[in-house]
Amino acid sequence: xxxxxxxxxxxxxxxxxxFTGPFDTEVLSIFGKNIENSISQNKKLNKxxxxxxxxxxxxxxxxxxxxxxxxxxxxxGVGTFIIQDFNDYYYFVLGNPIDERHEAILRDxxxxxxxxxxxGLRAYKRELRKLPPGERxxxxxxxxxxxxxxxxxxxxxxxxxxxxxAFYIVAVKINKE
Numbered sequence: 445x446x447x448x449x450x451x452x453x454x455x456x457x458x459x460x461x462x463f464t465g466p467f468d469t470e471v472l473s474i475f476g477k478n479i480e481n482s483i484s485q486n487k488k489l490n491k492x493x494x495x496x497x498x499x500x501x502x503x504x505x506x507x508x509x510x511x512x513x514x515x516x517x518x519x520x521g522v523g524t525f526i527i528q529d530f531n532d533y534y535y536f537v538l539g540n541p542i543d544e545r546h547e548a549i550l551r552d553x554x555x556x557x558x559x560x561x562x563x564g565l566r567a568y569k570r571e572l573r574k575l576p577p578g579e580r581x582x583x584x585x586x587x588x589x590x591x592x593x594x595x596x597x598x599x600x601x602x603x604x605x606x607x608x609x610a611f612y613i614v615a616v617k618i619n620k621e
Contacts, residue, residue, distance in 0.1 A: 458529050459527070460483065460527045460528065460529050460534075461475065461478070461479070462524070462525065463524065463525055464522075465512070465522060466512040466514060466520035466522050467501050467502075467505040467508070468518060468520035471520075472498065472501055472502075476498060476501075479494045480494040483534065489534075489618070489620060492593050492618055493527070493536065495589070495593045496536055496590045496593050496616050496618060498586075499586030499589045500525075500536070500538045500586055500590055500614065500616070501525065501538065503538075503540075503587065504522075504538055505521045506521060507521060507540070507584075508523050508542070509540070509541040509542050510523075510540070521540060522541075523541075524540070525537065532620055533620055534618045535618075536615060536618060538614055538615075539611055539612060541609050541610070542602075542610055542611075543608065546612075547610050550584070550600075550602075551600075553584055553587060554587065554598050554614065557587055557591050557598055558591070558598055560591075562592065562595075565588055566592070568588055569585060569588045569589065573585065590614075594617060594619075596617045596618070598616060599614070599615040600612070600613060601613050
């Protein structure tokens with residue numbers, strides 16, 4: 445999706461929740477509980493939204509280029525999330541700054557995720573889990589899980605900040621039915 449179009453959707457109408465700041469355990473807990481209990485009257489749908497939130501929010505917490513110290517003295521990645529409510533679906537958007545060198549890796553990973561059917565996604569997730577800890581590529585299993593849970597492709601874009609940084613935006617559509 446064109447970055448201008450995605451940004452317009454992010455700041456448009458129908459926003460249920462939004463946050464910009466450090467994605468620490470306290471923030472994840474507060475918003476997670478709110479999502480799990482109050483977005484929809486459909487508990488199964490709330491669980492799906494919650495799972496997508498946790499998976500993508502953890503990616504921001506771990507991989508955002510910008511970090512802030514929390515009250516507990518931990519470093520947490522800084523980013524933005526927005527949940528929008530439309531007639532037939534919820535639209536969940538997260539964004540965070542990344543090192544420009546990681547753009548190609550993330551672009552490839554998102555493209556690869558979008559090329560798979562459900563069985564392919566499951567196989568890819570197992571492949572990523574088999575990689576040794578710390579090896580490039582072990583991160584972002586959450587992107588695969590978000591695609592599996594939502595049953596929709598990832599919508600993603602990169603906005604150049606400067607020669608060394610980009611703002612990575614990933615969005616997931618979660619159907620109400």
